[in-house]
Amino acid sequence: xxxxxxxxxxxxxxxxxxxxxxxxxxxxxxxxxxxxxxxxxxxxxxxxxxxxxxxxxxxxxxxxxxxxxxxxxxxxxxxxxxxxxxxxxxxxxxxxxxxxxxxxxxxxxxxxxxxxxxxxxxxxxxxxxxxxxxxxxx
Numbered sequence: 808x809x810x811x812x813x814x815x816x817x818x819x820x821x822x823x824x825x826x827x828x829x830x831x832x833x834x835x836x837x838x839x840x841x842x843x844x845x846x847x848x849x850x851x852x853x854x855x856x857x858x859x860x861x862x863x864x865x866x867x868x869x870x871x872x873x874x875x876x877x878x879x880x881x882x883x884x885x886x887x888x889x890x891x892x893x894x895x896x897x898x899x900x901x902x903x904x905x906x907x908x909x910x911x912x913x914x915x916x917x918x919x920x921x922x923x924x925x926x927x928x929x930x931x932x933x934x935x936x937x938x939x940x941x942x943x944x945x
Contacts (some may be wrong), residue, residue, distance in 0.1 A: 808866060808867075808896055809869075809876065809878075810822070810826060811823070811826050811865060811876070811878070811895065811903070812864050812878055813858040815856075815862075816862075816863070816879075818856055819913040819931075820849075820852075820853050823849065823852055824845070824849040825881055826902060826903050827845045827848055827849060827903050827906075828845065828898050828900070828902035828903060828904040829844070829845050829868075829903060830836045830843070830844070830904060831843075831845055831848045831902075831903055831904050831905070831906060832848075832905055832906070833847070833852075833907075833908075834903070834905075834906070834907040834908070834921070835851070835908060835923075836891065836908045836910045837908065837913065837916060837919055837920035837923065843936075844934075844938070844939075845932070845941075846935075846937035846938040846941065847931075847932075847934040848906060848936040849933075849937065850931070850933040850934040851923075851930055851939065853933065854922070854923055854926040854927075854929065854930045855923070857926060858884055858919070858922040858923060858926060859882040859884060859889075860882060860884070860918045861881070861882055861883045862880060862881075862882040863880060863881055863882070864878050864879065864880050865867060865879050865880060865881055866878070867879075867923040871894065872904075873896070874896060874898075874944075875894075875896050875897075876893075876894075876895045876897070876899045877892050877893070877894050877895075878892065878893040878895070879891070879892045880892070880893065880914060881887075883916070884915060884919045884922050885894040885918040885921065885922055886918075887914055887915040887918040888901040888915060889910050889911070889912075889916070889918070890910065890911050890912075890915075890916035891908060891909055891910035891911070892908070892909050893907075893908055894904065894906075894908070894909070895907075901922070905941060
């Protein structure tokens, strides 16, 4: 099992964050503008773990070189069944530097947008705190 899949399925937030490159770019299925940086990406993924119920990966697809992976999933958000895919690209160090999510159907995408919108103040605060802590360490 891929380490990313294991971390997500174990709901191990730290293990997920440890797999993110500092320059990772997260592209949301419900927001136009991508989110650059590890702190905001990790915070968004923690928010997703809070709003997704019955989350499971159903398929894992990888390119022969190992740098591109697709993880197909199902979950429930606000009573709506959602189907989606996490498209990940890994850098030379094996860290995720591109993270794109696609979801369907539209009714579930709307439910996800609403649920994540309700989380966004917390997500922004978590990302700011993490960025501040990183700047003190680095």
